[in-house]
Amino acid sequence: MIEHKVLMRMLAVSTVAVCLGFWEVLPAIAQSAGSYTFLVGSGFLCDAESTACPAVAKSVAGDSYEMSGAGVLDAQGKSVTAAGTFTHKSADGNALETGVWIASELVNFESYGIATGALMSGGLPSGPAAFGPMRSRMFASAVQSGGLAVFHIRLLPVRGVAKTGTLQVNCAMGRVPAEHATEGIRLTLDGDPVEFDQELSGRILFVLMMSHP
Secondary structure (H helix, E strand, C coil): CHHHHHHHHHHHHHHHHHHHHHHHCHHHHCCCCCEEEEEECCHHHHHCCCCCCCEEEECCCCCEEEEEEEEEEECCCCEEEEEEEEEEECCCCCEEEEEEEEEEEEEEEEEEEECCCCCCCCCCCCCCCCCCCHHHHHHHHEEEEEEEEEEEEEEEECCCCCEEEEEEEEECCCCCCHHHCCCEEEEEECCCCCEECEEEECCEEEEEECCCC
8 A cells, every 4th residue: 555655756756747848848839820738637727716626527328537637739831749637436435446548649720719808917817926027037928728629548547558548638618619609628548438528637838839920
């Protein structure tokens, strides 16, 4: 049990380090039109409300996947780099599996446009500097946006066999289609008929990086 807790702590720290590393490359990413950074039930989103983190998807049977993470995607180049942690829970709330997830393939991204009032407010919510001294230099050219992203992901549990699947991440900002009005995630696992297609809770944020001439 102790070894399991230590390993999970190491995985969480490693994942946070990877996610934070994404913010270091944002100036270069911003040179490409259609580039976004995103948060999935993590970061400063967790300060907004108690149900913001993690993002939770539930199956009809009642078991669920809790997921948190961050990444960057290029809508035009059809690429993504993202990572995070997950916990698979039974219907009665017991943890069945924990580990990390990695996304390396962008299946599709549908933009809903810039969030209402995002440009007027400077792009991101006001408050403490969420990303340290780089915030003032970078986020004058970054605005909140809505969209639906679909990734192929790999789930690496602490114990057991790795799995692959498809993760859908929906941020309900901007011109949101009626069928995607509920913010959150959905997950399907390859070779498994069970679909985690109920967005139970969780906040998602896409940030559009505006390039300068």
